[in-house]
Amino acid sequence: MKPTIRIAAAASAFAFVAVAANAEGELNIYNWGNYTSPEMIEKFEAENDVTVNLDGYDSNETMLAKVQAGNTGYDIVVPGDYMIKVMIEQDLLEEVKPNEMENFGNVDPDWVDVWWDPGRNYSIPYQWGTTSFTVDTEVYGGDIDTLALMFDAPDELKGRINMLNDMNDVINAGLRYLGYGRCNGNEDEMREVLELLLAAKEDWRTMDYSTIEKLTSGDVDLSQTWNGAAMRARAQRPTLKYAYPKEGFTGWMDNVAVLKGAPNLENAKLFINFMMDPENAAMTSNFARYANGITGSEEFMDAEMLDAPEIVMPDGAPTPDFVTPCPQEVVDLYNRVWTRLKQ
Amino acid sequence: MSGAQLSAAHAEAGRRARNARLGLLGPAVLIILLISILPLGITVVYSFLTPGTYGGVTWEFSTAAYVQFLFEEDIFDGTLAFNPAYLQIFLRSIGLAFGAMIGTLILGFPTAYFIATKPRQQRTFWLFLITLPFWTNILIRTYAMLLIIRDEGFINLTLMNLRIINHPLSILYTDTAVFIGLIYTYLPFMVLPLYASLEKLDFRLVEAGYDLYASRWKVLSHVIAPLAKPGIIAGCVLVFIPGLGAYITPELLGGGKKLMIGNMIAIQFGSSRNWPFGSAAALILMALVVIVLLVYARAAGREAKAHG
Structure with a gap:
C-alpha cells in the first residue's frame, strides 16, 4: 500500500509546484482598467522583445490591498499621487532612480519636485488630470460650473446622476460645496456633509466607476468623472460638457512606479525609461485622453487633444486641488459617514 | 495456522x-x-487584530471589529451607541436572498415538474437547456441582463416601439433589478434538485389523490409538495446561501448606492482600510450560513427518520 501513499503525496505536492515561474522576457503591469494604450504596449514588446501581461484595478485602494497581501507577481503599478507617498512610506516601491535615467530630461520640470516623490526617486508621470463632472447640455441648459448640479439637482437632472463610487471624491466634493477644508476631522462640519450627501443621494441614480459607459448608454445625464473620461464620453455623446465648478475640483497625477521585489526588475526599469519618451507618453495620452507631463509629447498627440476643453482649462477656472492623504482619525470619520450614506 | x-x-x-x-x-x-x-484561520486571527494605518493589520489584540458590527462610538460625541447600519446592510441582503429563493421556487417548481413529467428520453434535452447558462461566465450573463433591462435596452425599446409606454421604465439600478438578476442567476440551482426529487415521484400517488376527489391544489399541497420536500429544501439552501454573499449582481445591477454584505466586506479591504472589520463581517456572514445549514440538516434528518 505504500506506493499508493507515495503517489497520493506526490499528487498533492504537484499542485503546489505549479506556481507560475516567470519566464525571461516578461513584464507584468498592474494599471487602472481601460487606461493602457495597446499600441504603446505593442511598441514596448517589439522594441525590447518581452511579453507584457496586463491586469487592471478600479481604485488606488484596491491596488494597495492586493500589493500588501503580497506575492502579486506584478512589476509595474500606476498609483495616484497620494498613493505613491503611502507606498513609499510603506516600503512597497523599489527605488529605481528614474532621475538618473536617459530620458529623464523629458519630464516637465513642474512635475519633478512633487510632494509625493520629491526629485522623482521612485516614480515618473503617467497621466494627470482633474476630477469634476460632465453633464449633457441638451438636458440641462443652465450654468454648469457649480457643484449645485450634484448636490441640489435641478429637476431636469433628478434621478439622472452618477457619482463616483469613491469615498474621497464624493466627500471632497461635498466639502467644497459647503466651503469646508479637505481632510476634515471637524465633526460638526462632517455632520453637515453627511446631511448634504443623504439629501442629495435621493437624486442620484448610481454610484459607479464606469462613468463613460453610464453616460454613453444614456443611463445618466450627469456623471462625476475625470477629464479624460469626459472627453472619451463626449466622442460618443457630443452634447456632453465638462464642468469647472467654481467651488473647486480635484487635481491628480498617476505615476509609473516599480514594486519592491519585482520579478522582472530590469524590464521594469526599461519600461520606466520608455514611458519618459515623448512619443510613447503621447500614445498613452491619445488613448486615455489626459495630459502626461512629458515635454515634447504634444507634437505626437492627436490634434483634437491640444484644444480639448477637458484638457485646456478656461481662464478663471479655479486651480486644481491636489488632495493629500488624510490621517487615520479622519479616514475613520469618513468611513462612518460613507457607511451611513450607503446603509 | x-x-x-x-x-x-x-x-x-x-x-x-x-x-x-x-x-x-x-x-x-x-x-x-x-x-x-x-x-x-487567518481570517479568524485577523478579525481580532487592530487595523494598520494604510490597510493590513498590526499585531495587537482587539475585539473592536466585533463591537463595531453592532455598536459605534457615536459618530459625533464619542459615546458607545447601538448602530444599526451594518445590521441593516445584513438584513437587506438576507431579504433579497430570501426573495430570490421564493422567486426561484415559484418559477423553478413548475419547470422541474414539467421536465419530470416528460417522456424519459426527452428529459435529457430539457435538462441540457437548464444547464446551458452555465456555459457562460456569470459576469457576462449579468451584464447581458443589464443590457436587456436598461433604459435604452431591449425591454424598454420594444415596449416603446409598440407604444405601450412613452417613457422608459426605470428598472436598472433598483432593488428590482438586483432581484431579477439573482433569480436569473440562481434559477438552475433550484430547478436541478427539484427535478431530482420530482423525477422519483410515484405518479400513481397523484392519481390516487385525484381518485379520492382531491382538488388540484390539494394534490399539490398534500401529495406532490411533501414528496418533493427534500428537493425543495436543497434548492432553497442552494439559492439562499450564494444569494446572501452575492457580489457581482448587486454591484452591476444595483447601481452601487446601497451596500450588500459582499460589497460591504470588499470595501473594508479597500478604501475603508479596515481588514479586521472585513474579516469579522465575513465570519459573521459565515456563521449565518452555518445556521441555515444546521436548520437544513435538522430538517433533512427528520425527513430521513420519517421515511426510515
Missing part, C-alpha cells in the same frame, strides 16, 4: 486497510486544510 498468527494477520490486514484509507483521503484532506481551514 495458530490463533496468534491468525490475529496477527488480521491486524496486518487492518493496518493496510487503514493506510489505504489514509492514502486515499490524504490529497483531499490536504487541500481542505490548505485552501479552506488555513485561510479561515
Whole structure:
C-alpha cells in the first residue's frame, strides 16, 4: 500500500509546484482598467522583445490591498499621487532612480519636485488630470460650473446622476460645496456633509466607476468623472460638457512606479525609461485622453487633444486641488459617514 | 495456522486497510486544510487584530471589529451607541436572498415538474437547456441582463416601439433589478434538485389523490409538495446561501448606492482600510450560513427518520 501513499503525496505536492515561474522576457503591469494604450504596449514588446501581461484595478485602494497581501507577481503599478507617498512610506516601491535615467530630461520640470516623490526617486508621470463632472447640455441648459448640479439637482437632472463610487471624491466634493477644508476631522462640519450627501443621494441614480459607459448608454445625464473620461464620453455623446465648478475640483497625477521585489526588475526599469519618451507618453495620452507631463509629447498627440476643453482649462477656472492623504482619525470619520450614506 | 498468527494477520490486514484509507483521503484532506481551514484561520486571527494605518493589520489584540458590527462610538460625541447600519446592510441582503429563493421556487417548481413529467428520453434535452447558462461566465450573463433591462435596452425599446409606454421604465439600478438578476442567476440551482426529487415521484400517488376527489391544489399541497420536500429544501439552501454573499449582481445591477454584505466586506479591504472589520463581517456572514445549514440538516434528518 505504500506506493499508493507515495503517489497520493506526490499528487498533492504537484499542485503546489505549479506556481507560475516567470519566464525571461516578461513584464507584468498592474494599471487602472481601460487606461493602457495597446499600441504603446505593442511598441514596448517589439522594441525590447518581452511579453507584457496586463491586469487592471478600479481604485488606488484596491491596488494597495492586493500589493500588501503580497506575492502579486506584478512589476509595474500606476498609483495616484497620494498613493505613491503611502507606498513609499510603506516600503512597497523599489527605488529605481528614474532621475538618473536617459530620458529623464523629458519630464516637465513642474512635475519633478512633487510632494509625493520629491526629485522623482521612485516614480515618473503617467497621466494627470482633474476630477469634476460632465453633464449633457441638451438636458440641462443652465450654468454648469457649480457643484449645485450634484448636490441640489435641478429637476431636469433628478434621478439622472452618477457619482463616483469613491469615498474621497464624493466627500471632497461635498466639502467644497459647503466651503469646508479637505481632510476634515471637524465633526460638526462632517455632520453637515453627511446631511448634504443623504439629501442629495435621493437624486442620484448610481454610484459607479464606469462613468463613460453610464453616460454613453444614456443611463445618466450627469456623471462625476475625470477629464479624460469626459472627453472619451463626449466622442460618443457630443452634447456632453465638462464642468469647472467654481467651488473647486480635484487635481491628480498617476505615476509609473516599480514594486519592491519585482520579478522582472530590469524590464521594469526599461519600461520606466520608455514611458519618459515623448512619443510613447503621447500614445498613452491619445488613448486615455489626459495630459502626461512629458515635454515634447504634444507634437505626437492627436490634434483634437491640444484644444480639448477637458484638457485646456478656461481662464478663471479655479486651480486644481491636489488632495493629500488624510490621517487615520479622519479616514475613520469618513468611513462612518460613507457607511451611513450607503446603509 | 495458530490463533496468534491468525490475529496477527488480521491486524496486518487492518493496518493496510487503514493506510489505504489514509492514502486515499490524504490529497483531499490536504487541500481542505490548505485552501479552506488555513485561510479561515487567518481570517479568524485577523478579525481580532487592530487595523494598520494604510490597510493590513498590526499585531495587537482587539475585539473592536466585533463591537463595531453592532455598536459605534457615536459618530459625533464619542459615546458607545447601538448602530444599526451594518445590521441593516445584513438584513437587506438576507431579504433579497430570501426573495430570490421564493422567486426561484415559484418559477423553478413548475419547470422541474414539467421536465419530470416528460417522456424519459426527452428529459435529457430539457435538462441540457437548464444547464446551458452555465456555459457562460456569470459576469457576462449579468451584464447581458443589464443590457436587456436598461433604459435604452431591449425591454424598454420594444415596449416603446409598440407604444405601450412613452417613457422608459426605470428598472436598472433598483432593488428590482438586483432581484431579477439573482433569480436569473440562481434559477438552475433550484430547478436541478427539484427535478431530482420530482423525477422519483410515484405518479400513481397523484392519481390516487385525484381518485379520492382531491382538488388540484390539494394534490399539490398534500401529495406532490411533501414528496418533493427534500428537493425543495436543497434548492432553497442552494439559492439562499450564494444569494446572501452575492457580489457581482448587486454591484452591476444595483447601481452601487446601497451596500450588500459582499460589497460591504470588499470595501473594508479597500478604501475603508479596515481588514479586521472585513474579516469579522465575513465570519459573521459565515456563521449565518452555518445556521441555515444546521436548520437544513435538522430538517433533512427528520425527513430521513420519517421515511426510515
